Amino acid sequence: EVNASGEDMPTYIVGTEAQFPPFEIVDSRGKVVGFDVDLLNAIAEDQGFKVQYLDQDFAGLIPALQTGNIDIIASGMTITEEREQEVDFSEPYITAGLALAVPINNEEIQSVDDLQGKTVAVQTGSTGFMKAEELKEAGGIAEIKDFPHVNEAIEELKIGGADVMINDLPVTEAFIAAQPDVIKIVGEPLNSESYGFAVRTGNTELLQKINTGLENVKASGQYDELLTNLPKY
Numbered sequence: 001e002v003n004a005s006g007e008d009m010p011t012y013i014v015g016t017e018a019q020f021p022p023f024e025i026v027d028s029r030g031k032v033v034g035f036d037v038d039l040l041n042a043i044a045e046d047q048g049f050k051v052q053y054l055d056q057d058f059a060g061l062i063p064a065l066q067t068g069n070i071d072i073i074a075s076g077m078t079i080t081e082e083r084e085q086e087v088d089f090s091e092p093y094i095t096a097g098l099a100l101a102v103p104i105n106n107e108e109i110q111s112v113d114d115l116q117g118k119t120v121a122v123q124t125g126s127t128g129f130m131k132a133e134e135l136k137e138a139g140g141i142a143e144i145k146d147f148p149h150v151n152e153a154i155e156e157l158k159i160g161g162a163d164v165m166i167n168d169l170p171v172t173e174a175f176i177a178a179q180p181d182v183i184k185i186v187g188e189p190l191n192s193e194s195y196g197f198a199v200r201t202g203n204t205e206l207l208q209k210i211n212t213g214l215e216n217v218k219a220s221g222q223y224d225e226l227l228t229n230l231p232k233y
């Protein structure tokens, strides 16, 4: 198959941790779907390349990109200065931020000021994890428990193994929408973060395609359409 420039369509392998609704989730047929997937598919179509998704743990995504096992990360990944040292990010494609969540019956923790001596559940390698480490160093929290997937962190809250979870707000909201009786969000968001697609450092050709495609998909109105059709978890 050839693209509009008459080249053979390249296929890029996309790494994602597909338990992160509404950005990526495995549907009932075992297919990876979600906003990141829809957006990258639209970019790929615009730019004449193909994508193939590989579901794997979040903490392994950057190493997999660096060793060449994958070509793109599309995984609700926050653009951070530390990660900029290891990968190249696209222009930001959406804004999110971290928020606290507690078991539904907890009335004690209302904000980040109430975390003294508490145990925090986070996803391994996430910005929530980094925020927890920062709060721990500042003497704010006692213990961090990290899990490969957000639903496992939520499970830990449920069984009383942790007092509070730090996670991306839209994702916690998606879990709550699916299961309203387990946890609730408390306090204000802790920060604002931007997600980007990541490629190997120096892979400017692919980065250019992603950035141009993103611009086109925004300009055409397709981006807004995708945002209004987020998958339900």
Ligand code: GLN
Binding pocket: 017, 020, 058, 075, 076, 077, 078, 079, 123, 125, 126, 127, 128, 168
């Ligand atoms: N946005 C967070 C981060 O980049 C969490 C991403 C995720 O778990 N998929 O660390």
